[in-house]
Amino acid sequence: MAEPKALMAEPKALPPASGHDKLMIGQSKAGIYVAHAILILGIVIVAFPIYYTFVASTHSLQTILRPPLPLLPGDRFVENYSEALFGGVGRIGGVSVTTLLFNTTIVALGIAIGKIIISILSAYAIVFFRFPLRMVFFWLIFITLMLPVEVRILPTYKVMVDLGLIDTYTGLIVPLIASATATLLFRQFFLTIPGELVEAARVDGAGPWRFFKDILLPLSRTNIAALFVILFIYGWTQYLWPLLVTNRNDMNTIVIALKKMISFADADTEWHLVMVTSMLAIVPPILVVVLMQRWFVRGLVDTEK
Amino acid sequence: MATVDLKDVRKVYAGGVEAVKGVSIAIPDKALCVLVGPSGCGKSTLLRMIAGLETISAGTCSIDGKVVNAIGPTERDIAMVFQNYALYPHMKVYDNMAYGLRNRGTPKDEIDKRVRATAQTLELEHLLERRPRELSGGQRQRVAMGRAIVRNPKVFLFDEPLSNLDAKLRGQMRVEIKSLQRKLGVTSVYVTHDQLEAMTLADVLVVMNAGLVEQLGAPLDIYEKPASTFVASFIGAPPMNLLPLRGGQLEDAITLPEVSGNATMIGFRPEDCEVGADGATSSDGLRLMARVDGVEPVGSESFLYCAAGGGKIVVRVAGRTEVLVGDQLPIFARREKLHFFGSDGKRV
Numbered sequence: 001m002a003e004p005k006a007l008m009a010e011p012k013a014l015p016p017a018s019g020h021d022k023l024m025i026g027q028s029k030a031g032i033y034v035a036h037a038i039l040i041l042g043i044v045i046v047a048f049p050i051y052y053t054f055v056a057s058t059h060s061l062q063t064i065l066r067p068p069l070p071l072l073p074g075d076r077f078v079e080n081y082s083e084a085l086f087g088g089v090g091r092i093g094g095v096s097v098t099t100l101l102f103n104t105t106i107v108a109l110g111i112a113i114g115k116i117i118i119s120i121l122s123a124y125a126i127v128f129f130r131f132p133l134r135m136v137f138f139w140l141i142f143i144t145l146m147l148p149v150e151v152r153i154l155p156t157y158k159v160m161v162d163l164g165l166i167d168t169y170t171g172l173i174v175p176l177i178a179s180a181t182a183t184l185l186f187r188q189f190f191l192t193i194p195g196e197l198v199e200a201a202r203v204d205g206a207g208p209w210r211f212f213k214d215i216l217l218p219l220s221r222t223n224i225a226a227l228f229v230i231l232f233i234y235g236w237t238q239y240l241w242p243l244l245v246t247n248r249n250d251m252n253t254i255v256i257a258l259k260k261m262i263s264f265a266d267a268d269t270e271w272h273l274v275m276v277t278s279m280l281a282i283v284p285p286i287l288v289v290v291l292m293q294r295w296f297v298r299g300l301v302d303t304e305k
Numbered sequence: 306m307a308t309v310d311l312k313d314v315r316k317v318y319a320g321g322v323e324a325v326k327g328v329s330i331a332i333p334d335k336a337l338c339v340l341v342g343p344s345g346c347g348k349s350t351l352l353r354m355i356a357g358l359e360t361i362s363a364g365t366c367s368i369d370g371k372v373v374n375a376i377g378p379t380e381r382d383i384a385m386v387f388q389n390y391a392l393y394p395h396m397k398v399y400d401n402m403a404y405g406l407r408n409r410g411t412p413k414d415e416i417d418k419r420v421r422a423t424a425q426t427l428e429l430e431h432l433l434e435r436r437p438r439e440l441s442g443g444q445r446q447r448v449a450m451g452r453a454i455v456r457n458p459k460v461f462l463f464d465e466p467l468s469n470l471d472a473k474l475r476g477q478m479r480v481e482i483k484s485l486q487r488k489l490g491v492t493s494v495y496v497t498h499d500q501l502e503a504m505t506l507a508d509v510l511v512v513m514n515a516g517l518v519e520q521l522g523a524p525l526d527i528y529e530k531p532a533s534t535f536v537a538s539f540i541g542a543p544p545m546n547l548l549p550l551r552g553g554q555l556e557d558a559i560t561l562p563e564v565s566g567n568a569t570m571i572g573f574r575p576e577d578c579e580v581g582a583d584g585a586t587s588s589d590g591l592r593l594m595a596r597v598d599g600v601e602p603v604g605s606e607s608f609l610y611c612a613a614g615g616g617k618i619v620v621r622v623a624g625r626t627e628v629l630v631g632d633q634l635p636i637f638a639r640r641e642k643l644h645f646f647g648s649d650g651k652r653v
Binding site (some may be wrong): 194196200203204205215 | 383395404405
């Protein structure tokens, strides 16, 4: 558990002159300064817009509309945030950001968990069972990798309309739930599980379900965690499908609502609330990444075998 | 507790490859049967068929008098120790051992009692809370054994369990497995390609080659009377010296006893050779001239690698030797230590 912490640790001071043993072979001291300069530049480029959004979210609409925008946070933090979270935003029919966050959380969780369940089960079937047309099914799944959601969006939409699933969580989640990528990922992982382990479990009296529950799931923990992070963010940032399948304002996801809040006319847009919503939209994915990063990193780098 | 009976067991794979071509072995109760042979001889396949991990293409396998062809590994009441141990990496040692019992619905306190008793037998008590990756190779091996023992099955199956250990540990574990098997009195089948393991462990030794049983019997009987040139060269280290006979005559031979039947091969073990002209006065044996090509002193004994009789032979001499490379030596082997094989490789 030491490695992930090291990643999060604050950048350490440059090693003292005597600390050459800490340097990588062939690395000069000047090289370290250059590397750090580049890293810091990168961080500034990425972080500044987010900081600026935060600053804007703490000023009144008038301040925002009268450039230049100050570089330091204003005094309207509490007012702006409580207005957005609990009051409702005018341009999206008075729906509060709390509702939007709730919707998006349901959708992102639904997509992430649903995708994991479906893909781990299909990978389990494909790797550990011999049944007719096994390879055909595998290739069918594999081929769908090459089809983006956009290609099948019209037929899918038609199906959703016929089933009356417009403006429902089911309609938002289910069409996005099948995942060839995750299935392949689990398949590759399952293939690395030694055959002897499977046989040992059989000798120990574990049937297919027990083997899955007692051996496969615990071994897949880190993979599941890594996938969860990726898929949660994938679900959270979905744009096209939620845009099509929701009409009611109170069923919008936060990304769609954000788009709706912005009018062509600058004066008509409640920019301070847009900024607040942007900030709030960023928070959950960040939380997921930060809280799960330990697992995420482990899932990507090592397997417990 | 149980006998294992194989009757004309065959294994044909989907591609038409016949891995086991009709094997019949009867393993008595409480015996340790070792299947030995070179890789690809079908010994592992045979073991896996007994375990129920491979289907049996033809013939029957019975455990305790009951034909088990159609039933799965769980119901056969066997326990298996795998080459790579196959411990569940995410479970503690305790859970690794308890898992099979839990799946069989054994009561919790009974599981605890048995796991702790087994751990005590194998000196694993202080490791029960560790995970497999925190253990050394030898300890993992013990846990794998413990997982088999704790279930108290009818039959133990060992699939080359010692091949991943270093030589010293292997010797240690070999002795331990033997005494444990004696103590528990569980019928066991043990697969190995190591002839030393086979010799020292077996009550019943089965030498396999190309999917068939080449010879079956007590280890020392097989050592003393190998049924074929294959067995002769497989059992014993270094292997038996085999030299070709042409028309009942051997090249370089000074004296050669009467050749029995229509033998085309003469064999004698390295340890049955006597070196030097004054070795034995009896002419009733094989005496031939050999040129020393190499000398390997091991300490307690030395091996002389020689060219003789139109082939290569190894001669074992006790202790150190003054023999040098290039020396010409007379080699003597007594009549009763000679083995003769026919043109089909079988003993005559």
